[in-house]
Amino acid sequence: MLIDSHCHLDYFNQPGEQAEVVERARLAGVGELVTIGVTLSQSREAIEIAEKFDNVWACVGVHPNHAADELPVAEPEAIAALARHPKVIGIGESGLDYFYDKAPRDIQEQNFRANIRAARLSGLPLAIHARAADEDIARILAEERALGHFDFLLHCFSSGRALAEAALDMGGYISFSGILTFPKSQDIRDIAASVPPERLLVETDAPYLAPVPFRGKRNEPAYTAHTAKVLGEVKGMSPEAIAELTTANFKTLFRKAA
Numbered sequence: 001m002l003i004d005s006h007c008h009l010d011y012f013n014q015p016g017e018q019a020e021v022v023e024r025a026r027l028a029g030v031g032e033l034v035t036i037g038v039t040l041s042q043s044r045e046a047i048e049i050a051e052k053f054d055n056v057w058a059c060v061g062v063h064p065n066h067a068a069d070e071l072p073v074a075e076p077e078a079i080a081a082l083a084r085h086p087k088v089i090g091i092g093e094s095g096l097d098y099f100y101d102k103a104p105r106d107i108q109e110q111n112f113r114a115n116i117r118a119a120r121l122s123g124l125p126l127a128i129h130a131r132a133a134d135e136d137i138a139r140i141l142a143e144e145r146a147l148g149h150f151d152f153l154l155h156c157f158s159s160g161r162a163l164a165e166a167a168l169d170m171g172g173y174i175s176f177s178g179i180l181t182f183p184k185s186q187d188i189r190d191i192a193a194s195v196p197p198e199r200l201l202v203e204t205d206a207p208y209l210a211p212v213p214f215r216g217k218r219n220e221p222a223y224t225a226h227t228a229k230v231l232g233e234v235k236g237m238s239p240e241a242i243a244e245l246t247t248a249n250f251k252t253l254f255r256k257a258a
């Protein structure tokens with residue numbers, strides 16, 4: 001069984017569509033999914049979706065692109081309060097996005113730190129969105145780790161080797177998406193090759209970033225296997241072995257999903 005550790009099921013908003021997407025995932029061997037929060041209000045929607053399906057979990061948090069949507073920045077306690085729901089297994093996604101720069105960078109940093117504190121308060125892992133902000137992500141992680149422990153993963157990995165190594169040194173996990181399958185992503189495959197097996201996760205980030213051979217189409221959780229297959233090739237493992245490994249890693253990091 002595979003697990004899609006990061007998707008956005010709320011984007012599949014036609015009547016009955018979420019049930020179809022979850023069923024197609026099941027038929028493709030994807031037994032569990034995590035639907036992700038991007039604002040405080042939308043995180044409540046993620047919880048409602050997770051309540052509808054036995055095999056769907058939720059994360060709650062505020063995405064850097066939405067950091068200035070609902071000001072003032074969410075209090076860590078407010079995020080952690082949502083995380084008490086039994087279907088919420090993680091915090092996020094949060095982080096920094098200097099590619100889109102949709103929120104001022106100081107607000108992005110405040111928001112990232114609030115989500116980190118929510119991870120610490122709740123004891124749940126944080127799904128980190130890092131785009132064109134490697135140095136500041138590494139700096140903030142190191143500063144916040146000095147204040148107290150929290151678990152985390154770099155989701156949809158597309159950063160440089162230095163951030164991967166900094167994250168791994170802190171005990172972080174790294175999750176690979178369809179980007180891993182793109183012909184031009186040799187640098188990402190090279191980094192994946194050097195990540196210790198016990199720190200690897202897979203995801204779709206659906207509806208974005210469909211893997212080869214669906215590139216350019218709307219992505220969905222059923223396609224997790226295509227990314228897992230390429231990750232298996234990079235690591236010299238069979239599709240069955242990479243599924244077993246990444247599922248075991250998921251259950252170790254997201255302890256509440258056990």
Ligand SMILES: [Zn+2]
Binds near residue numbers: 093128129130
């Ligand atoms: Zn993201």
